[in-house]
Amino acid sequence: MSTHKQHLRSNRSKRQTKKAHSASGHPAGPYRDLDALDGLIMCLEPDVNTLDRMFEVSARRFARQDFLGTRDVLSEWEEVQENGKVFKKVVLGKYRWLSFEQAYRAARVFGSGLAALGQEPCTNIAIFCETRAEWLIAAQACFMYNFPLVTFYSTLGGAAIVHGLNQAEVSHIITSKELLETKLKAILMGVPKLQHIIVVEDKPTSWPGYPRGIHIHNMAAVQKLGEKPDNGLRSPAADDVAVIMYTSGSTGIPKGVMISHSNLIAGITGTAQRVPDLNKSDTYIAYLPLAHVLELIAEMVCLAHGCKIGYSSPYTLADQSTMIKKGSKGDSSVLQPTLMAAVPEIMDRIYKNVMQKVQEMGVVQRTLFILAYNYKMEQLSKGYSTPLCDKLVFQKVQALLGGRTRVLLSGGAPLSAVTQRFMNICLCCPVGQGYGLTETCGAGTISHLWDYSTGRVGAPLVCCEIQLKDWVEGGYRSTDKPCPRGEILIGGPNVTLGYYKNETVNQKDFFVDENGQRWFCTGDIGEFHADGCLKIIDRKKDLVKLQAGEYVSLGKVEAVLKNCPLIDNICAYANSEESYVIGFVVPNQQRLTVLANELGIHGTWVELCNNPVMEEEVLKTITDTALTGQLERFEIPQKICLCAEPWTPETGLVTDAFKLKRKEIKTYYQHDIERMYGGK
Structure with missing residues (x-):
């Protein structure tokens, strides 16, 4: 055989x-x-029980091997579509690589520079940045100098970011030029303790129009500052906090999860054990948010085993991705990764x-x-x-x-x-x-x-x-x-x-x-x-994670949408295999009938509720209510079903206290769920 x-x-x-x-x-x-x-099993090898130690060992073992890769933007422009929408298009070059040794050195001097700017050991520092090589270098710098790293999704809303920065009492934050100008700038007055903003890009070097007391630095300038003798280097202990990872927030206010060095080492060890034959010939393509624990663990697994990490984004991942110019190559075609999350x-x-x-x-x-x-x-x-x-x-x-x-x-x-x-x-x-x-x-x-x-x-x-x-x-x-x-x-x-x-x-x-x-x-x-x-x-809870990883609190969505005058009752529903929320609505009969007359639609109550035009009009009103109530876009139902029958304890769809019975509602409206999600 x-x-x-x-x-x-x-x-x-x-x-x-x-x-x-x-x-x-x-x-x-x-x-x-x-x-x-x-x-x-708690660690990768003897004495490697902190993340700085893990990087130190890898930098020595794989010193001159390629580690972090980034593609240069050769050209970019805006392309107007037939429907009037404007898409940004780019042509990207080859991957440029930093070796393990170079990345380790870059992290070391950046951490030293942060210390020179007044960042203290065991004092929180934030990162609010897209997935890129600089994110991982900045994180490693914080691990080396025992600065607990507070992470936020780049998609978080302003109120959630303000809450996290103030709760963590952050004075220094690492970000990108785009996020600084589109999100951070608008909320700076709400974060009184923030003093230093470090931008990962080299340009521009001056930042007019920012509040007094806010100092903006480029990453390269901070690294240059850190080339002097080490400023306050203090290696962490295994049980020290490495990351405070703010989730996307199930009830509007995100929670920060405190993760120690030993926690992460254990997670890295467990994950790596399920991927056979990990070695320095592997290449990983990184495009998920590094503020998500899945991506952070995946990249740390690569760091521990000498694998290359090539950076990408969901918009440049493949030849057909939205930002890639037709005829040019997406990141996966150029990188040819062997590993992917x-x-x-x-x-x-x-x-x-x-x-x-x-x-x-x-x-x-x-x-x-x-x-x-x-x-x-x-x-x-x-x-x-x-x-x-x-x-x-x-x-x-x-x-x-x-x-590959x-x-x-x-x-x-x-x-x-x-x-x-x-x-x-x-x-x-x-x-x-x-x-x-x-x-x-x-x-x-x-x-x-x-x-x-x-x-x-x-x-x-x-x-x-x-x-x-x-x-x-x-x-x-x-x-x-x-x-x-x-x-x-x-x-x-x-x-x-x-x-x-x-x-x-x-x-x-x-x-x-x-x-x-x-x-x-x-x-x-x-x-x-x-x-x-x-x-x-x-x-067990009414918290559902959508396909892309966003958490939706169904109760929160319902509480906001019940303010809509067209609604008597509502049950939000989300399937974790899908990317959007749907809703079952018991409409207010009087108001819906008035709306139908205004639209010139006539029929019985059941016929009105089954009319797709009525569904569409009610959905528009619901969306307006949701936006007024400051729901995130992913929390707003994309499709609804108008339910002609009222929900009473006798129907079995609500309790005697008129609380929703979600399981019964799901079973009762299974056909409508399949219709709204369209099945594969």
């Missing part, structure tokens, strides 16, 4: 083996990875684009593609590969991401089975679907790359263990058959220190067991399968 076939059969048998077990023997767990039976939104976009092109093919081509797709799906289920199919049919699809991708990690939100299977087949690479939260350093589970099952998130990582807590009110128990079910609790060295200045929530969401191990109560409902793999089946 050939070595190739033996390998395939080995993978097939692996898929059928146990991947984790309950350490107690009880169906509630805790469940552990089989490799973690003799104790949890993705949120489902990006993968769904690729899936939809490819399938649209399949529909545009001639009959013969389309038939061949479908035959090859179905054939490969069958072979994968048996544990076999299809090299001929890959070369003749799927090579062009594989080229969309550069043609060997591992694709999915996180941030659930990935649909259809899209996961498409990636396995057409991109010719395994997809590791993971589950984790900011509160657990993004680490929880990742599916083994040889496991091609869909709808599951894999077994616990070696850095943590998972147990199920009965949620009796929701009808989930560890004694359920055939699979134990319950709220997912994650415990281990990757569980963070808690929320910054929020002890009330900390006491509710975190606890320490009798063995001194820290646990986080996720609020997600899961079930463990016989092989030790976890499946997410529900959510």
Whole structure:
């Protein structure tokens, strides 16, 4: 038997083996990875228990190897579309690289420069910047000098940024020219403690029109300042705070998650263990927000293993991306990465684009593609590969991401089975679907790359263990058959220190067991399968993460929209596999009838509610109410269903206290949910 076939059969048998077990023997767990039976692994190698130490070791091991790559902008202009919209287009050059040694030196002098500007150890410093090489260099500088790094998404609104900067008492912030001028400038008067702004670009060098007391510096100038002897270098301890990561905010006010050096080291270790053969020949493409724990962990895994990191953005990722000039190359074509992390939104976009092109093919081509797709799906289920199919049919699809991708990690939100299977087949690479939260350093589970099952998130990582807590009110128990079910609790060295200045929530969401191990109560409902793999089946709270990773509090959306005079009752709904919110609206009969008369629409009450024009008009009014109520764009329902019948306790859709029964509403309106989300 050939070595190739033996390998395939080995993978097939692996898929059928146990991947984790309950350490107690009880169906509630805790469940552990089989490799973690003799104790949890906490660090990459002896004595590497802080992030500055990890970078120091890598800079020595991989000194002259390429590390951080950025493409030059050769030209840019604005292109007017037929519909009048203006798109920015760019032509980009080759990747320019900093070696590990150069990046380490750049971080060292930048940290020294920050100290010279008055930044003190164990005092918070903020970064509000897009994903780029300078972000990681700045972060490493802060780790070296023990400046806790406060991170914000570049998409956060002004009020959320003001809250975070004031809560963290920040005096120094690192940002980009664009974010300074479009977002930060407008809120500076609301952040009285802020004194120093460091802009990562070199130009301009003067900044007129800013408030007195605000000093703006370029990153290069701060690094030059730091070339003098070290200013106050103080290496961190393992339990010192490395990052305070502000989430996108479930109730309008973002929470800062305190993450220690040892937390991140544990998360990095657990994640890296699920990616086989990581080495210095790997190249990672970085385009997700570095203020998101998934991207930060992924890049730190690369740093620890000598991999190259090439920077990109969702707008320049592929040849077909919106900012890439037609005929020029996107980042993945130039970089040809072997490693990639993705949120489902990006993968769904690729899936939809490819399938649209399949529909545009001639009959013969389309038939061949479908035959090859179905054939490969069958072979994968048996544990076999299809090299001929890959070369003749799927090579062009594989080229969309550069043609060399060997591992694709999915996180941030659930990935649909259809899209996961498409990636396995057409991109010719395994997809590791993971589950984790900011509160657990993004680490929880990742599916083994040889496991091609869909709808599951894999077994616990070696850095943590998972147990199920009965949620009796929701009808989930560890004694359920055939699979134990319950709220997912994650415990281990990757569980963070808690929320910054929020002890009330900390006491509710975190606890320490009798063995001194820290646990986080996720609020997600899961079930463990016989092989030790976890499946997410529900959510305890009304907080939903959309496909792109934004959190939506359904209760918050409903509270704002109930102010709309056309609405008597509303239930917001969001599917984590989709990119937008939808809504079920019980309209005010009198006001809706008046609106219908104004539009010249007549009919029975049921006919009015089923009229698409009425849906569209009500949606416009709802959107105006949402904007007045300062909802974020992603929180505003994009489609609605007008419900002719009132919701009363008798209908079973609300409680006796008229609180929404979300599960019953979802079941009752399942057909409308499918209509509004359009199914694949």
